[in-house]
Amino acid sequence: MTHQSELERHYECVSFYNREAELLDEKELEHWLELLTEDIRYDMPLRVTRDRGSDRSEFSEEGFNYREDRSTLEARVERFQSEFAWSEDPPTRTRHFVTNVRVADVDGDELSVKNNLLLFMAQGEEADGTTVSAERHDVLRRVDGELKLAERDIRLDHTVLPMKNISVFF
Structure with a gap:
C-alpha cells in the first residue's frame, strides 16, 4: 500500500462514489x-x-428494510434483469447525488467513509418523482489496488418509505 495524503484519499473516495452512481x-x-x-x-x-x-440509537438493531450479502445482491440484480421484475416495468430512472464525503478513519487497507445521498427516482410517465435522502456509513477496502465496497449502512432520513417498494440500490 502506498502512502496517500488526506487529499488524495478523499479524491479517490469521491471518484469511487462518482463511478458507483x-x-x-x-x-x-x-x-x-x-x-x-x-x-x-x-x-x-x-x-x-x-x-x-433518549440515549438509544434512532436506528433499529433488529429491524431492516433490507439486509443483504453478496448472494442476495446478485440474486436481486439477476431478478431486476429478468422478465419477472414487474415492479421495474418500465424501469425506474434514478439519479444518485453523493455529497459530503468524509473519510472518518483509515485502518490499513480499509477506509471508514460517511457520505450523504440524495436519490431521485421516476418511473413511466409520472409527473413527480420520489426523492429519498440518507446518510451512508461505508467501509471501502483496497483489493488488488482498487477500492471496493465492503460494508454499507444506509440510514434513511425517512421513518416511512416514500415509495411502494425498494427496487433500486442505494
Missing part, C-alpha cells in the same frame, strides 16, 4: 457488482422515532 443510474448492475467485495454487508436499518434525550 454512474453505474447505478445507467443500470449497469453487473459492473456495479464488481465494485463490491465478496463478503459485502449491505444494510438499511429501520429508523425509529425516539424521544428527545
Whole structure:
C-alpha cells in the first residue's frame, strides 16, 4: 500500500462514489457488482422515532428494510434483469447525488467513509418523482489496488418509505 495524503484519499473516495452512481443510474448492475467485495454487508436499518434525550440509537438493531450479502445482491440484480421484475416495468430512472464525503478513519487497507445521498427516482410517465435522502456509513477496502465496497449502512432520513417498494440500490 502506498502512502496517500488526506487529499488524495478523499479524491479517490469521491471518484469511487462518482463511478458507483454512474453505474447505478445507467443500470449497469453487473459492473456495479464488481465494485463490491465478496463478503459485502449491505444494510438499511429501520429508523425509529425516539424521544428527545433518549440515549438509544434512532436506528433499529433488529429491524431492516433490507439486509443483504453478496448472494442476495446478485440474486436481486439477476431478478431486476429478468422478465419477472414487474415492479421495474418500465424501469425506474434514478439519479444518485453523493455529497459530503468524509473519510472518518483509515485502518490499513480499509477506509471508514460517511457520505450523504440524495436519490431521485421516476418511473413511466409520472409527473413527480420520489426523492429519498440518507446518510451512508461505508467501509471501502483496497483489493488488488482498487477500492471496493465492503460494508454499507444506509440510514434513511425517512421513518416511512416514500415509495411502494425498494427496487433500486442505494
